[in-house]
Amino acid sequence: MKITANDPKRKSWLKVNKNSDFPIQNIPFGVFITKNDIVTIGTRIGDYAIDLAALHQLGYFEGIPLTDDIFMQDTLNDFIDDGRKTWRLVRNRIADLFDNENTKLKDQSKHIVEILFDINEIEMLMPVAIGDFTDFYSSKEHATNVGTMFRDAENALLPNWLHLPAGYHGRSSSIVISGKKIRRPYGQSFPKGSKQPVFGPSKLVDFELEMGFITSVANKLGKQIPIEETEDYIFGMVLLNDWSARDIQAWEYAPLGPFLAKNFATTISPWIVTMDALQPYRVESPKQDPKPLPYLQLEGNNSYDIKLQAAIKPKKEVETIVSNTNFKSMYWTIYQQLAHHAVNGCNISNGDLYGSGTISGSTEGSYGSMLELTWKGTKPIKMNDGSKRKFIKDGDTIILRGYCKNDKIRIGFGECKGKLRKAKYFKDKE
Amino acid sequence: MKITANDPKRKSWLKVNKNSDFPIQNIPFGVFITKNDIVTIGTRIGDYAIDLAALHQLGYFEGIPLTDDIFMQDTLNDFIDDGRKTWRLVRNRIADLFDNENTKLKDQSKHIVEILFDINEIEMLMPVAIGDFTDFYSSKEHATNVGTMFRDAENALLPNWLHLPAGYHGRSSSIVISGKKIRRPYGQSFPKGSKQPVFGPSKLVDFELEMGFITSVANKLGKQIPIEETEDYIFGMVLLNDWSARDIQAWEYAPLGPFLAKNFATTISPWIVTMDALQPYRVESPKQDPKPLPYLQLEGNNSYDIKLQAAIKPKKEVETIVSNTNFKSMYWTIYQQLAHHAVNGCNISNGDLYGSGTISGSTEGSYGSMLELTWKGTKPIKMNDGSKRKFIKDGDTIILRGYCKNDKIRIGFGECKGKLRKAKYFKDKE
Numbered sequence: 001m002k003i004t005a006n007d008p009k010r011k012s013w014l015k016v017n018k019n020s021d022f023p024i025q026n027i028p029f030g031v032f033i034t035k036n037d038i039v040t041i042g043t044r045i046g047d048y049a050i051d052l053a054a055l056h057q058l059g060y061f062e063g064i065p066l067t068d069d070i071f072m073q074d075t076l077n078d079f080i081d082d083g084r085k086t087w088r089l090v091r092n093r094i095a096d097l098f099d100n101e102n103t104k105l106k107d108q109s110k111h112i113v114e115i116l117f118d119i120n121e122i123e124m125l126m127p128v129a130i131g132d133f134t135d136f137y138s139s140k141e142h143a144t145n146v147g148t149m150f151r152d153a154e155n156a157l158l159p160n161w162l163h164l165p166a167g168y169h170g171r172s173s174s175i176v177i178s179g180k181k182i183r184r185p186y187g188q189s190f191p192k193g194s195k196q197p198v199f200g201p202s203k204l205v206d207f208e209l210e211m212g213f214i215t216s217v218a219n220k221l222g223k224q225i226p227i228e229e230t231e232d233y234i235f236g237m238v239l240l241n242d243w244s245a246r247d248i249q250a251w252e253y254a255p256l257g258p259f260l261a262k263n264f265a266t267t268i269s270p271w272i273v274t275m276d277a278l279q280p281y282r283v284e285s286p287k288q289d290p291k292p293l294p295y296l297q298l299e300g301n302n303s304y305d306i307k308l309q310a311a312i313k314p315k316k317e318v319e320t321i322v323s324n325t326n327f328k329s330m331y332w333t334i335y336q337q338l339a340h341h342a343v344n345g346c347n348i349s350n351g352d353l354y355g356s357g358t359i360s361g362s363t364e365g366s367y368g369s370m371l372e373l374t375w376k377g378t379k380p381i382k383m384n385d386g387s388k389r390k391f392i393k394d395g396d397t398i399i400l401r402g403y404c405k406n407d408k409i410r411i412g413f414g415e416c417k418g419k420l421r422k423a424k425y426f427k428d429k430e
Numbered sequence: 431m432k433i434t435a436n437d438p439k440r441k442s443w444l445k446v447n448k449n450s451d452f453p454i455q456n457i458p459f460g461v462f463i464t465k466n467d468i469v470t471i472g473t474r475i476g477d478y479a480i481d482l483a484a485l486h487q488l489g490y491f492e493g494i495p496l497t498d499d500i501f502m503q504d505t506l507n508d509f510i511d512d513g514r515k516t517w518r519l520v521r522n523r524i525a526d527l528f529d530n531e532n533t534k535l536k537d538q539s540k541h542i543v544e545i546l547f548d549i550n551e552i553e554m555l556m557p558v559a560i561g562d563f564t565d566f567y568s569s570k571e572h573a574t575n576v577g578t579m580f581r582d583a584e585n586a587l588l589p590n591w592l593h594l595p596a597g598y599h600g601r602s603s604s605i606v607i608s609g610k611k612i613r614r615p616y617g618q619s620f621p622k623g624s625k626q627p628v629f630g631p632s633k634l635v636d637f638e639l640e641m642g643f644i645t646s647v648a649n650k651l652g653k654q655i656p657i658e659e660t661e662d663y664i665f666g667m668v669l670l671n672d673w674s675a676r677d678i679q680a681w682e683y684a685p686l687g688p689f690l691a692k693n694f695a696t697t698i699s700p701w702i703v704t705m706d707a708l709q710p711y712r713v714e715s716p717k718q719d720p721k722p723l724p725y726l727q728l729e730g731n732n733s734y735d736i737k738l739q740a741a742i743k744p745k746k747e748v749e750t751i752v753s754n755t756n757f758k759s760m761y762w763t764i765y766q767q768l769a770h771h772a773v774n775g776c777n778i779s780n781g782d783l784y785g786s787g788t789i790s791g792s793t794e795g796s797y798g799s800m801l802e803l804t805w806k807g808t809k810p811i812k813m814n815d816g817s818k819r820k821f822i823k824d825g826d827t828i829i830l831r832g833y834c835k836n837d838k839i840r841i842g843f844g845e846c847k848g849k850l851r852k853a854k855y856f857k858d859k860e
Binding site: 185187196259 | 602693
């Protein structure tokens with residue numbers, strides 16, 4: 001089945017600004033609540049949010065096998081369960097309905113009033129009920145930087161790193177939607193020169209610029225997923241900020257990996273951009289040497305050219321862009337990550353979230369965390385408001401952005417934002 | 431409110447064998463399916479499963495604030511959401527109804543037929559929809575054994591171990607109920623003397639004898655849980671087998687912790703024994719030196735005297751008990767684990783599962799894994815059928831058992847069983 005929604009010649013009868021992340025070729029999926037407290041599944045074109053439940057009730061999805069209430073949900077999980085063919089049919093249909101050449105919906109002003117919302121009049125909610133969350137560690141540059149800082153440059157990459165997409169399990173309960181404020185965590189750390197661990201607010205709160213993908217059910221427990229089939233089970237992608245407390249992490253992480261240093265919050269962007277929408281931006285992934293084991297081999301262009309940016313906006317001040325990087329630099333692809341995850345029979349479920357790991361390029365300005373950008377705080381960043389940053393300060397908002405662009409079309413992810421609030425302990429006075 | 435269900439003088443009008451894990455003082459909660467395909471929440475006395483949905487419909491929970499369908503569910507999550515006071519009211523009521531001195535239900539033979547099932551005529555299902563799964567590492571003996579084997583005896587415990595209950599996130603999707611067969615996992619390992627990682631079935635599949643506790647919602651994201659309040663949020667405990675592939679683990683675990691070595695399966699026992707039922711068996715936990723930080727300090731008897739056993743039953747042969755140990759030896763308590771988990775503001779949810787980590791005592795026969803029992807395979811175990819075991823063989827069934835016993839009453843967890851099946855790759859011929 002063709003992905004007709006991607007046709008670069010399409011224009012919508014809805015106004016779309018030139019630099020919008022959401023032209024008619026995007027058609028992402030999300031969940032929002034209207035000012036009348038109605039929760040619905042929707043999509044976005046330009047600065048309009050579109051209520052898909054209302055559109056479905058009006059009969060515009062006729063001919064596509066969908067249950068009546070498929071979009072009257074507070075998560076996309078059931079829709080994801082319908083599978084790739086249905087995702088594609090729905091996305092193609094939406095593109096047709098909003099195509100400037102098509103008058104079917106365009107002329108129904110009463111219907112339009114029912115389904116269309118100004119993006120500033122709605123609030124985005126978590127798009128999926130997340131099952132399991134796994135975070136990979138797939139940027140060679142990031143792993144090398146971290147290894148150099150914490151061990152030594154000669155042995156920066158551990159022996160397993162080039163043979164498998166290293167990953168670990170994260171916490172699902174603390175994954176939040178863009179806009180939700182994050183508390184600076186309390187915890188144990190072991191400052192240099194100290195004789196005992198100390199307890200208090202983390203002093204080294206960091207962001208990690210990542211992307212995440214969301215899956216449908218893919219395999220039963222005990223079965224693998226052939227790498228050629230992995231893409232059938234990936235619904236779409238989001239921006240992901242893997243908030244990290246470096247002082248807590250340094251003290252706790254051996255030998256079981258990061259835990260409280262990470263699980264206080266993970267922020268994702270609200271609109272899931274489908275893998276179908278990203279198809280025009282597929283590019284070759286970095287050459288892998290040594291050649292991976294057969295279960296990780298996949299021919300073709302398996303990475304995506306997604307331009308990424310991280311900015312810090314201090315309270316009441318202008319933002320400073322601290323990182324410009326690109327998803328295509330990731331050494332391990334999302335298909336390799338998923339095939340590896342299931343090679344032992346681990347079952348991949350509906351609504352699982354898989355993070356890429358910090359996305360760092362090969363140049364200093366392209367690193368995806370303050371840890372690397374300031375090289376452990378030794379090279380503070382000069383901010384546009386005159387202040388300096390080693391790590392994140394209370395009141396700072398971290399903003400991640402990402403988009404794909406070729407000579408014809410730009411599609412993007414919008415923003416993934418979170419403001420860091422002052423730490424608070426239950427024994428503190430209100 | 432008194433836990434009247436625990437009264438040791440109670441006897442049930444249902445027959446209970448002397449060594450049963452399920453006298454009227456237990457009243458665990460579980461989910462089962464009858465031979466008529468009815469799924470219900472239930473409890474167990476002796477060898478009878480009791481349908482709580484039917485009991486509720488017949489009016490026997492009158493006066494307790496419960497929704498009509500609270501037991502007509504395929505998980506306990508909604509009941510857990512009702513909170514500790516309700517758990518206690520329900521358990522006390524059940525004890526009253528089945529008390530030999532009480533004729534209210536005893537004399538209603540028509541009702542009894544509706545609610546009672548022979549334990550062999552039902553099938554147990556997963557008792558909860560598990561949100562997040564965290565596995566701790568709280569046995570000092572286990573951590574010391576593993577540290578000695580993989581590093582050296584002098585530095586067996588890492589510096590953080592005595593200061594915090596180390597833990598990491600596990601996989602929820604692959605947690606299964608006792609009885610479900612487990613596939614030996616495929617994966618990468620790096621055998622001694624090899625120049626490259628190899629791919630194939632794990633050669634070192636192991637069990638880990640653990641216990642797990644299940645929580646209700648406890649805190650909002652960004653808030654801590656004072657350690658004194660943690661016990662309000664713990665519903666009950668189960669036996670837990672944290673299946674592990676030691677060869678995969680050795681190759682993959684640095685620096686992010688265990689991943690595919692563990693997430694192919696975790697087995698839990700089907701009946702959740704409530705914390706109320708376990709109260710009579712509270713005992714002092716091991717003295718902690720150094721004294722933990724204030725947020726981890728809690729007065730009183732905070733461990734539980736639970737006798738534990740692991741057995742291996744080869745196909746068509748008699749079983750061999752390979753470990754006898756006790757939960758009370760755990761260095762970090764469940765209350766410390768939960769307070770630590772939330773100290774950074776990580777939100778604890780309904781249906782979360784928290785594993786203790788392998789429970790190893792101080793003597794050789796009390797270790798909770800084959801890794802330790804056979805000291806990395808160097809001291810094979812002699813089995814009752816004449817065979818030997820370094821790790822688990824295809825066809826072996828691992829059986830965990832646990833019970834508490836004082837001079838009056840024995841209550842237990844039943845069995846947590848799983849049979850290891852031969853590895854199978856998708857390219858293998860059927």
